[in-house]
Amino acid sequence: MTAVSLATAATLEDPDGPLLTAALADLGIEATEVPWDDPTAEWAAFDATIIRSTWDYPSAHEEFCAWARSVPNLHNPAEVVVWNADKRYLDDLVRLGVPVIPTTYAASGVEARLPPGDVVVKPVVAGGSRGAARFAAGEDAAARAHVDTIAALGLVAMVQPHVASVDDHGEVDVVVIDGEVSHAVRKRAPIGLAATDGPSGPVGVDAVTPDAAELAVVRAALDAVPCAAPLCYARVDLVATADGPVVIELELIEPFLFLTEADGAAERVARAIARRATRSPG
Numbered sequence: 001m002t003a004v005s006l007a008t009a010a011t012l013e014d015p016d017g018p019l020l021t022a023a024l025a026d027l028g029i030e031a032t033e034v035p036w037d038d039p040t041a042e043w044a045a046f047d048a049t050i051i052r053s054t055w056d057y058p059s060a061h062e063e064f065c066a067w068a069r070s071v072p073n074l075h076n077p078a079e080v081v082v083w084n085a086d087k088r089y090l091d092d093l094v095r096l097g098v099p100v101i102p103t104t105y106a107a108s109g110v111e112a113r114l115p116p117g118d119v120v121v122k123p124v125v126a127g128g129s130r131g132a133a134r135f136a137a138g139e140d141a142a143a144r145a146h147v148d149t150i151a152a153l154g155l156v157a158m159v160q161p162h163v164a165s166v167d168d169h170g171e172v173d174v175v176v177i178d179g180e181v182s183h184a185v186r187k188r189a190p191i192g193l194a195a196t197d198g199p200s201g202p203v204g205v206d207a208v209t210p211d212a213a214e215l216a217v218v219r220a221a222l223d224a225v226p227c228a229a230p231l232c233y234a235r236v237d238l239v240a241t242a243d244g245p246v247v248i249e250l251e252l253i254e255p256f257l258f259l260t261e262a263d264g265a266a267e268r269v270a271r272a273i274a275r276r277a278t279r280s281p282g
Contacts, residue, residue, distance in 0.1 A: 003030045004277050005046040007054050007071075010035035014053035016259045016266070023270035029277060036067055048073045048277040050232065051081070054254045061085060061125045075232040075276050076252050083226055084252040087124040087158055096224040099217055099246040101160045101239070108151050109144030118162035121146045123155040127254075131155075134162055163248075165240040171248055172238045174210050174218045175257050175265070178272040179230030181218065183262030184210045207261045214238055214245045221247050232272045233257060 004024065008014055017033060024031045034041050036054045043049050049071050057064035065085060068078040076084075083089055093100050105124065106112035112121075121143055122132035131150060135143040143159075150157040170188035174181060186208045210218065218236045225231065235255035238245040259265045 001028060001030050002047050002277050004273060005032050005034045005049045006052045007036040007049055008033045008052060009054055009056040012053060012055050016257060019259050019266045020269060023266040024273060027270055027274050029274055043071045048075060050075050050273055051254050055127050058125050058127045058130060077227060080225060080227050080252050085125060093221060093224050093247060098220045098224050101163060101246055101248055104159050106147050106157050106159060109147040112144050112147045112159055114140055114143055114159060115161040119143055120160045120162050121157055123150050124158050125155060163239045163241060169240060172208060172210060172214060174236045176222060176234040177268045182265055182268050184208050185258050185261050217245045217247060221250050232276060233269060
């Protein structure tokens with residue numbers, strides 16, 4: 001029997017895990033959830049390892065990247081994981097013409113360049129809303145202090161203007177499986193100071209159909225990823241601006257895939273995993 005490992009976090013539960021495991025079983029694939037940092041794990045014993053809910057990795061960024069490089073037949077592949085684990089990948093998207101929220105970076109509050117209006121400050125290595133904070137126009141001192149808080153942890157801060165449409169319309173998260181758009185949701189998740197270890201808890205999630213402009217940005221973003229083959233999975237998070245949709249994040253490591261929001265979504269992911277588990281590594 002083909003056997004795959006689903007890389008997880010030891011203390012966090014993946015709500016989609018049982019659904020995906022069942023879909024894999026229907027294809028004759030045995031799936032085992034294994035914490036990514038389990039020192040006893042024998043990754044080479046599996047036909048493939050699929051990263052699914054390693055939501056604690058930002059607190060052990062370097063160790064996680066080293067782990068990814070060491071695991072045979074990992075998906076998404078290690079080079080994508082390492083690139084996507086630091087949000088400065090947004091600069092690569094910009095260079096390739098992908099519309100992205102304007103972003104600057106700072107290692108201290110003195111260096112931080114704050115845009116006019118409300119701003120969002122967060123670490124370049126983080127998951128969910130961990131470490132993120134929103135500041136109103138005029139709260140420059142507080143925003144710079146938060147940059148210093150992030151810097152004190154040995155991290156680089158990123159500064160972005162708050163996009164007003166998020167308050168009313170949220171963001172559109174487009175899930176792509178094996179290079180094809182599978183489904184999308186509109187998610188509302190306010191940014192605050194509270195830290196979370198899993199995907200940020202949305203106030204509301206609704207299934208939506210992405211429009212042509214959103215699909216064009218999704219395709220441009222995925223074309224910019226440093227990987228020639230289609231990824232097993234991806235999630236492109238978009239927000240609306242006066243100039244059209246822009247990327248707020250490109251989630252290629254451990255995105256929540258909203259498998260319950262679209263018929264057949266778990267089966268599509270399972271088939272993508274099956275194709276990778278039956279190929280020769282490399």
